[in-house]
Amino acid sequence: MTQPLKGKLALVTGSGRGIGRAxxxxxxxxxxxxxxxxxxxxxxxxxxxxxxxxxxxxxxxxRANVGDPAKIDEMFDVISNDFGYLDILINNAASGVGRPVMxxxxxxxxxxxxxxxxxxxLCAQRAAKLMEGRGGKIVSISSLxxxxxxxxxxxxxxxxxxxxxxxxxxxxxxxxxxxxVNAVAASAVLTDALKFYxxxxxxxxxxxxxxxxxxxxxxEDIASAVAFLCGEDxxxxxxxxIIVDGGTSMAPFIFGGGVNI
Amino acid sequence: xxxxxxxxxxxxxxxxVDKSLLHREGTFKEINADSLDIVQILLNAEETYxxxxxxxxxxxxxxxxxxxxxxxxxxxxxxxx
Numbered sequence: 394m395t396q397p398l399k400g401k402l403a404l405v406t407g408s409g410r411g412i413g414r415a416x417x418x419x420x421x422x423x424x425x426x427x428x429x430x431x432x433x434x435x436x437x438x439x440x441x442x443x444x445x446x447x448x449x450x451x452x453x454x455x456r457a458n459v460g461d462p463a464k465i466d467e468m469f470d471v472i473s474n475d476f477g478y479l480d481i482l483i484n485n486a487a488s489g490v491g492r493p494v495m496x497x498x499x500x501x502x503x504x505x506x507x508x509x510x511x512x513x514x515l516c517a518q519r520a521a522k523l524m525e526g527r528g529g530k531i532v533s534i535s536s537l538x539x540x541x542x543x544x545x546x547x548x549x550x551x552x553x554x555x556x557x558x559x560x561x562x563x564x565x566x567x568x569x570x571x572x573x574v575n576a577v578a579a580s581a582v583l584t585d586a587l588k589f590y591x592x593x594x595x596x597x598x599x600x601x602x603x604x605x606x607x608x609x610x611x612x613e614d615i616a617s618a619v620a621f622l623c624g625e626d627x628x629x630x631x632x633x634x635i636i637v638d639g640g641t642s643m644a645p646f647i648f649g650g651g652v653n654i
Numbered sequence: 655x656x657x658x659x660x661x662x663x664x665x666x667x668x669x670x671v672d673k674s675l676l677h678r679e680g681t682f683k684e685i686n687a688d689s690l691d692i693v694q695i696l697l698n699a700e701e702t703y704x705x706x707x708x709x710x711x712x713x714x715x716x717x718x719x720x721x722x723x724x725x726x727x728x729x730x731x732x733x734x735x
Contacts, residue, residue, distance in 0.1 A: 433700060458701065490690060500690050 396424030397624050402479055404428040404472065406459050406516065407486030409438035412534060412582060415612030416483050417441050418448070419620045425481060426451040428472060432458045432486070459486045459512035460504065469519035479523035481623050484513045484533040484556075489549035497548050509552035510559065517563050521572060528571030530623045533560055534615065535578040535634055537642050553578070557634045564632030575630055577618045580638030582610045605640025614639075657703075657729060658722045664698045665718075678719030703729050 398420060408417040409431040417427045418441070427445045429452055431438035442452035453475065457468035472479060488508040490501035513533050520531060538550035539557050557576055564574035604610065618637045621627055636642060655663075662676045671685045682692050696707050699721075705728040715721045 433697065434706060435704075436706075456701075456704075458697065500688075504690060504694075 399424030401425040403481035405483040406430040412612045413485040414441045415616040419616035421445040421448040429454045460508040465515045482520040482531045491545040494547040505548040510555040531574040533576040535576045561632040575622045576634040580641045
């Protein structure tokens with residue numbers, strides 16, 4: 394198997410579980426060493442790191458809440474001291490408060506925006522310095538909620554819209570440093586996060602939705618798109634948000650849309 | 655400083671309540687902590703002590719004392735490893 398990312402070093406935020414874990418394994422399978430960031434569940438992060446190592450590349454686990462600027466700095470200080478460089482930043486960690494828009498208070502707004510949008514700003518600023526002189530790739534995970542609307546998804550949807558806008562500005566301003574910046578927007582992907590978000594809704598409420606492709610989007614589908622954007626074949630894709638939804642958003646009245654936390 | 659005192663400081667930093675109002679029999683509801691405050695308190699405790707507090711365990715806490723006891727147990731268990 395070819396390893397287009399051999400010798401690269403990737404940081405995948407929130408990669409203990411779900412989409413982040415799938416991305417970590419995909420990048421590892423393409424030869425990249427992986428830094429597994431987590432916040433709450435060390436066991437799953439350690440498992441991801443072990444699985445990455447079993448593929449034959451290096452892995453390191455770093456705990457950090459990306460909603461906290463000081464913790465982001467500490468994480469990058471470790472990366473800087475231990476490696477001194479970074480090739481790929483995957484801004485995947487996400488959270489959010491699911492409330493009707495009239496119930497979104499300042500705390501809920503800040504919590505969601507800080508983890509989903511501000512973290513990209515702060516991580517990209519630090520990552521770009523570690524990519525100095527070698528170029529790099531930055532890919533964020535977004536959601537169809539950045540341009541479609543669902544009940545109780547306002548805070549997360551707006552944070553993803555901000556993330557996509559920031560992706561374009563980063564793509565423009567980091568281009569002279571040889572850094573490509575893009576995003577992947579997913580529809581409903583069956584992860585623990587989605588199960589949590591829809592736990593009070595009936596089985597028929599969208600999470601087992603059909604797509605034009607005939608099945609739900611998997612974490613591996615997202616990981617494949619991310620890996621493509623991390624490769625040299627995607628070098629002329631800049632500041633874009635690639636939609637991976639099995640065709641859901643092209644015909645929302647048929648397929649009903651879906652969310653990715 | 656004891657774990658109980660450290661946890662009080664964590665709660666105060668998030669809920670902005672007078673520390674003297676926190677006691678073992680008190681509840682988060684009594685100090686007007688909303689669900690997001692509670693999440694932040696749990697996350698802060700997890701990070702401070704490098705422990706995990708599963709949501710299903712946290713839902714069993716009847717009062718601040720239960721929370722303190724749980725964290726103390728986790729820290730003690732960690733010390734044994």
